[in-house]
Amino acid sequence: MLLPRERTEIAPGAVHVPDWLNLEQQRRIVEACRGWAVGPVPMRSARLPGGHQMSVQTVCLGWHWQPYKYTRTADDAGGGQVAELPEWMAELGQKAVNAAYQDPVAGLNYSPDTALINYYGDAAAMGMHQxxxxxxxxxxxxxxxxxxxxxxxxxxxxxxxxxxxxxxxSGDLFVFGGSSRFAYHGVPKTYPGTSHPQCGTKRGRLNITMRVTGME
Known part of the structure; x- marks a missing residue:
C-alpha cells in the first residue's frame, strides 16, 4: 500500500501540494494548452542573450516573456499579440495559493496576470535561475x-x-512566495514515460506557472 504524499513546506513560503489537480482538470488544461501552442503566438524555444537556445519550449498568456522582460507582443516570436489569460485559470491560481498557504485571504488577494506554459520533451531541462x-x-x-x-x-x-x-x-502544485519568492530553482531532468495514462498528454511534461507581473 502506497502512503499518501503530504502537503509539505519545503522552505518558508515554498509549499508542495501533491495530487492537487484531478485527472479531469489536467485533461482540460492540456486541451487548452494545445490550442495556445499554435497561436496567436506559437510555442517556441527562447534564445538567451548569449545565444543559447533553451531546450524547454514556451508559450505565454497575458504577457509575453522573453529573456529577460515582459511585453504585450511576442517581439522574438513573430510579433503577434499574446492570448489573454483566461478567467478560469486566474481563479485556479487563487485556489492554488489558498491550498498551499491554507489562507483564504491570501488566495483572494492573488491576481495573476500572466502564465508561462513550458513544455519539457524527454531531454529538456531548466538550469537554476530566479x-x-x-x-x-x-x-x-x-x-x-x-x-x-x-x-x-x-x-x-x-x-x-x-x-x-x-x-x-502529474497533478502536483508548487507555490513559492514570501521569503522564498526569489529562490533559485530549476529542473535538472524529467523521467520519460512516467505520466498518468489519463492525464491528457502522450509524452513530455507541461508546467504552467502563474505570476503577477506588476506591469500595466
Whole structure:
C-alpha cells in the first residue's frame, strides 16, 4: 500500500501540494494548452542573450516573456499579440495559493496576470535561475502535468547548495512566495514515460506557472 504524499513546506513560503489537480482538470488544461501552442503566438524555444537556445519550449498568456522582460507582443516570436489569460485559470491560481498557504485571504488577494506554459520533451531541462523579471513579489504558482520531474529548489543567494530536490508528479502544485519568492530553482531532468495514462498528454511534461507581473 502506497502512503499518501503530504502537503509539505519545503522552505518558508515554498509549499508542495501533491495530487492537487484531478485527472479531469489536467485533461482540460492540456486541451487548452494545445490550442495556445499554435497561436496567436506559437510555442517556441527562447534564445538567451548569449545565444543559447533553451531546450524547454514556451508559450505565454497575458504577457509575453522573453529573456529577460515582459511585453504585450511576442517581439522574438513573430510579433503577434499574446492570448489573454483566461478567467478560469486566474481563479485556479487563487485556489492554488489558498491550498498551499491554507489562507483564504491570501488566495483572494492573488491576481495573476500572466502564465508561462513550458513544455519539457524527454531531454529538456531548466538550469537554476530566479524568477525576478516581475515588478512584484507576489507568489509564483506552478502546476505540473505529464511526466514526473526532479525539481530543485534552492536559496535566494546562490544557484548552488543548499537546495532541496522534490519529485513533481502529474497533478502536483508548487507555490513559492514570501521569503522564498526569489529562490533559485530549476529542473535538472524529467523521467520519460512516467505520466498518468489519463492525464491528457502522450509524452513530455507541461508546467504552467502563474505570476503577477506588476506591469500595466
Amino acid at each position: 524568477d525576478k523579471d516581475e515588478k512584484t513579489s507576489a507568489p509564483v504558482v506552478s502546476l505540473s502535468i505529464g511526466d514526473t520531474c526532479l525539481f530543485r529548489f534552492g536559496n535566494t543567494e546562490t544557484h548552488t547548495k543548499p537546495y532541496t530536490d522534490v519529485e513533481l508528479v
